[in-house]
Amino acid sequence: MIELARGAREAGRVLGTLPGSVRAAALRAMGAALAARHDEIRAANARDLAEAEADGLAGPLLQRLRLSDKTLQYMHDRLVEVADLPDPLGVVTRGHVRPTGLRVMRVSVPLGVIGIIYESRPNVTTDAAAVCVKSGNAVILRGGSEALRTNVLLADIMAGAATESGLPAGAISIVRTADRAAVGELLQLDRLIDVIIPRGGKSLIQRIAAESRIPVIKHYDGICHQYIAADADPAMAVALVVNSKCEKVEVCNALETLLVDAEALHLLPTLAAALHAQGVELRGDARVRAVVPMLPATEEDWHAEYLAPILSIRVVDGVDAAIAHIAAYGSGHTDGIVTGSLALADRFVAGVDSASVLVNASTRLSGGGDYGQGAAVGISTDKLHARGPVGPEELTSYKWVAYGNGHLRE
């Protein structure tokens, strides 16, 4: 493990000095190599799936492990999309000539070496590599054991294409064992690895944060809300709630709790019917159930990240009550309001302390692509360093550079 990390460190030093055009060309070559070897990737994935099924892995986890044609295409497209983004390195993010004539610049530089520890979803392998190469960081990947064959093959294909394009060996590496002890070793290498990004369930992230000697950018749960204000457009409200909840249920920016204003109760029957039609189980508080019969929601439901076709619904009295509910139960990930009122929207945006606050938009839009970052290695619920989608720019640090002419401190 220490050899792997040393190789990554050495590669990171070189990577950050390569021109952006070389890193972009490598990303395109990585995409092309993946496309050329679809059959092999599918075969490796089939073997992982067969073993996981034999081991009795649960349905939703199998679902996350499976690489469909659509996912493979998406992985390829993301690499190309990230290649086309502006170079996040060498950007002067602040600068001025001091009255003394000292010329001061703050210039973006890579962080160095990023460790990504993640669970089943193999597209993290390609997204993470894309974002790290783009930002001039070496990456050490460590995926879930059930996806080992798929992930190792994806990483090897990308690493090969990267080296052929002039990136240093070690720029993309992967832990080639399912042994859990490997993660423990990795987390001790604080002199070689600059940041750890865990992707997965809350318990995985808590364990890593507790154990790591390396700084961790955390991606905790997404207990996401939509608040339907009194004046919400009925058709828009229904469409947004259904899309936020149902477009993909197992992801962190899927809707988990719906807050309906007491003056928008007339929308409840239509909302409930639309969600029922999508197979969503509804759990409501007493005021909700007085309008539409459904299972009762308990205190636990307001704290729940279902990641499943279940939605809790609560009635709130006005925007401040919605903000208060989100402050008490939300996870600071993504929360939205549906309203036609600019004043209500502004109040909600100012009052909700979350990484993403949306007005009249699906919670599912709080991702890197929709914010123009191309791809993200995750959505941070931390406030330090990176908040929200972690794309290439978020994996940079900076250096202060000052040019003087014999400038002294007086």
Add this chain to the structure above:
Amino acid sequence: MIELARGAREAGRVLGTLPGSVRAAALRAMGAALAARHDEIRAANARDLAEAEADGLAGPLLQRLRLSDKTLQYMHDRLVEVADLPDPLGVVTRGHVRPTGLRVMRVSVPLGVIGIIYESRPNVTTDAAAVCVKSGNAVILRGGSEALRTNVLLADIMAGAATESGLPAGAISIVRTADRAAVGELLQLDRLIDVIIPRGGKSLIQRIAAESRIPVIKHYDGICHQYIAADADPAMAVALVVNSKCEKVEVCNALETLLVDAEALHLLPTLAAALHAQGVELRGDARVRAVVPMLPATEEDWHAEYLAPILSIRVVDGVDAAIAHIAAYGSGHTDGIVTGSLALADRFVAGVDSASVLVNASTRLSGGGDYGQGAAVGISTDKLHARGPVGPEELTSYKWVAYGNGHLRE
């Protein structure tokens, strides 16, 4: 302790919503209140000093504890200077209208509550309060026990003026006990405090980083270098080395190791004489001592942050050797080159991975004031979140805000 932190949390929530003009006015009022109560402050400081002397505190520590007229004036001026800086909150640091019409903005917001744990120097009390108020964060101060009376009085004066100016009570608070257990308690309050900034010796920072459940912005040692290139202007080189080493010896951006190019050895006698005249003890490698007799430098010297009138000197063969020495022994804080060559300067700037890289300027200029930040709560040697001086802008996070019109994820 938990009550203090809860008060700070509550205050932080309000602080971030106040207009920048209110926060700036509070800073000016805080400066005026300090100026009006100089005599009281001096008296409290005299009592701290008397007790510290009786307790046998070492000379340099007494020196750091003493509030001179100059320091008091400096503390006042910094508050006013920070008041006059642009508001770091509500700045759109990124934004665009997506092709879909979704309007996306990334807006700066406060971090929330900052805990500052520091050793003797009482001007950290005022600088930290200034930077936190400016950035809309509540601050919990915890200074060294030997400066307790001074720090508590400074904090109380500032808190009083802040409240009178309309800031919430709890915006500025201080731990009123010298009890060490208080720090341990503070470091567990990860639901109330957003970031801990320790200021002090390496062992203090290591202890806090190891013990804290709250993210820490670390300020490790400053093993700062100047590299005198072959073509360095002799007078400029002497002036820069003397200023970097002697302007203040006990600070993190003071010079600790001088690297002299093998082709600039003729400068050594003048450099040594100028440093001797300032009472600096010199320790050199064999090649240095062949030119100027002095104590030998050992391997330990290259690793040393003296914070004292001692300087180690080494001969290096060219800019790459200088970069390699800094990579091996430096602490990534502040390193400089003295040269007339743009090519050498560029190579040094690109090759040295430090928070501040200076060309023809004193290492002592790597501070918040000289970079236009007004004041800093410290100089970060971390790469995550903040690197180099930590001023008001570095104590902000951001929020992604998106306005749509029924935008769905397809």
